[in-house]
Amino acid sequence: MRRNSKDRGDDNKLGIAQSPRRQAHSSSSVDGLRVSQNEGAVWREDVSLLVCPACRSPLDVLWSSSDDGALGHVRGACSEVFPVIAGLPRLLLGTARESVVVTHPGWFAAHGPLRDWSAGETPPRPDIQLVHRFDREWKQFADMRPAERTLIFERYFDLVQPKLLGPGNTILDAGCGGGRWAVEVASRGGRVIALDLGQSIELAARHVGPPALFVQADVRDVPLAARSVDLAYSLGVLHHIEETDLAVSRIVETIKPGGWFLIYLYYALDGRGRLFRATFTLVDGLRRVISSLPQFVLAPITTAIAGVVYLPLARLARVLEAVGLKALADRIPLRIYSALSFRTMRNDSLDRFGTKLEKRYRRDEVIGLLERAGLEDIRVSERPPYWHAVGRRPTVPGLDDEAEVESARAR
Ligand SMILES: C[S@@+](CC[C@H](N)C(=O)[O-])C[C@H]1O[C@@H](n2cnc3c(N)ncnc32)[C@H](O)[C@@H]1O
Numbered sequence: 001m002r003r004n005s006k007d008r009g010d011d012n013k014l015g016i017a018q019s020p021r022r023q024a025h026s027s028s029s030v031d032g033l034r035v036s037q038n039e040g041a042v043w044r045e046d047v048s049l050l051v052c053p054a055c056r057s058p059l060d061v062l063w064s065s066s067d068d069g070a071l072g073h074v075r076g077a078c079s080e081v082f083p084v085i086a087g088l089p090r091l092l093l094g095t096a097r098e099s100v101v102v103t104h105p106g107w108f109a110a111h112g113p114l115r116d117w118s119a120g121e122t123p124p125r126p127d128i129q130l131v132h133r134f135d136r137e138w139k140q141f142a143d144m145r146p147a148e149r150t151l152i153f154e155r156y157f158d159l160v161q162p163k164l165l166g167p168g169n170t171i172l173d174a175g176c177g178g179g180r181w182a183v184e185v186a187s188r189g190g191r192v193i194a195l196d197l198g199q200s201i202e203l204a205a206r207h208v209g210p211p212a213l214f215v216q217a218d219v220r221d222v223p224l225a226a227r228s229v230d231l232a233y234s235l236g237v238l239h240h241i242e243e244t245d246l247a248v249s250r251i252v253e254t255i256k257p258g259g260w261f262l263i264y265l266y267y268a269l270d271g272r273g274r275l276f277r278a279t280f281t282l283v284d285g286l287r288r289v290i291s292s293l294p295q296f297v298l299a300p301i302t303t304a305i306a307g308v309v310y311l312p313l314a315r316l317a318r319v320l321e322a323v324g325l326k327a328l329a330d331r332i333p334l335r336i337y338s339a340l341s342f343r344t345m346r347n348d349s350l351d352r353f354g355t356k357l358e359k360r361y362r363r364d365e366v367i368g369l370l371e372r373a374g375l376e377d378i379r380v381s382e383r384p385p386y387w388h389a390v391g392r393r394p395t396v397p398g399l400d401d402e403a404e405v406e407s408a409r410a411r
């Protein structure tokens with residue numbers, strides 16, 4: 001929704017003056033524009049952490065009630081406006097806006113100035129269908145048995161120092177899905193900021209609750225202030241988008257100097273034998289066909305795959321392990337599921353076979369990706385899930401003060 005500067009002022013005035021909610025609150029004037037002063041909204045406390053995904057400058061609250069509002073700019077060249085619906089800022093550009101408008105018709109009808117919010121000129125990104133597919137997955141599978149969730153969480157987070165997840169730390173979940181890892185982080189005391197491009201952000205927000213902040217946004221335009229988090233993680237997300245390098249660098253920008261990034265990307269079967277690889281090639285061919293099928297066929301087919309492929313292999317690995325043949329068990333494909341429930345197998349089967357775009361990385365490619373983003377102390381876990389890796393954002397000696405870092409960048 002970019003417009004020329006002549007239209008812009010009128011838009012802002014309209015956006016603020018016509019909001020029925022906004023008029024219920026006291027207000028002040030900034031540059032001739034009226035800005036809401038309602039202090040009751042919980043999400044408002046976090047606005048200083050957010051930036052505009054289009055121009056990357058800070059956002060102002062244009063109006064707010066306890067759960068709703070609008071963010072934008074009261075001055076400057078950028079005319080983007082973003083709704084806050086049900087306490088969640090929707091910091092989206094392009095076609096990603098359409099599903100928000102479609103799923104919240106009442107909200108947009110009540111807030112007239114944002115009615116054409118989805119009619120933006122920003123070029124569409126083709127992969128929004130993939131995100132809708134994930135939304136359906138999380139509707140079905142967002143809930144997980146807590147003990148199993150913790151078991152899997154600990155596998156992904158084995159390289160992260162536990163104290164980084166504790167009180168006093170701010171942690172970004174980039175591509176949170178239904179919020180299963182955000183729940184774990186929040187339970188350890190860390191302050192979670194989670195984003196996802198899909199409607200599943202609403203599920204995740206309900207799942208985790210305050211004081212976590214949930215934002216509907218794209219990892220390629222992370223709308224978070226630079227150097228604002230102690231740890232960022234993105235698990236199972238960045239192999240599903242074309243612009244992985246861009247997304248990693250956007251996420252890394254939000255990490256404080258000395259802070260950490262944890263990533264999980266599908267591995268390219270490095271280290272696996274010929275039989276394993278041949279089986280994979282077959283399975284991958286199946287994925288390409290199955291992922292194009294309509295949803296009503298996809299769900300039963302992927303459940304069937306979980307039943308006839310995942311379950312027998314997982315149970316075989318469990319038996320081999322139980323009789324002391326651990327080395328043999330390690331060679332069984334899908335061995336990682338040996339202690340997991342059939343529900344998790346169904347979830348992962350849908351995840352694997354329902355997704356058209358899937359990139360795979362060798363260990364050295366994961367390292368290269370993190371190095372290009374400027375990270376150091378990179379470590380790739382030797383344990384599954386492969387590959388998950390961490391890297392640290394360098395501290396600039398003598399430049400830890402934020403203002404100094406800013407001016408060093410400008411130079
Ligand atoms: C396989 S799921 C993983 C979710 C979560 N990390 C987990 O492990 O449970 C991938 C998630 O990435 C989200 N996603 C895909 N592309 C995205 C993008 N460009 N920006 C933000 N989220 C995206 C999807 O909506 C989906 O929820």
Ligand SMILES: [Zn+2]
Pocket residue numbers: 052053054055056057073078079080
């Ligand atoms: Zn802007």
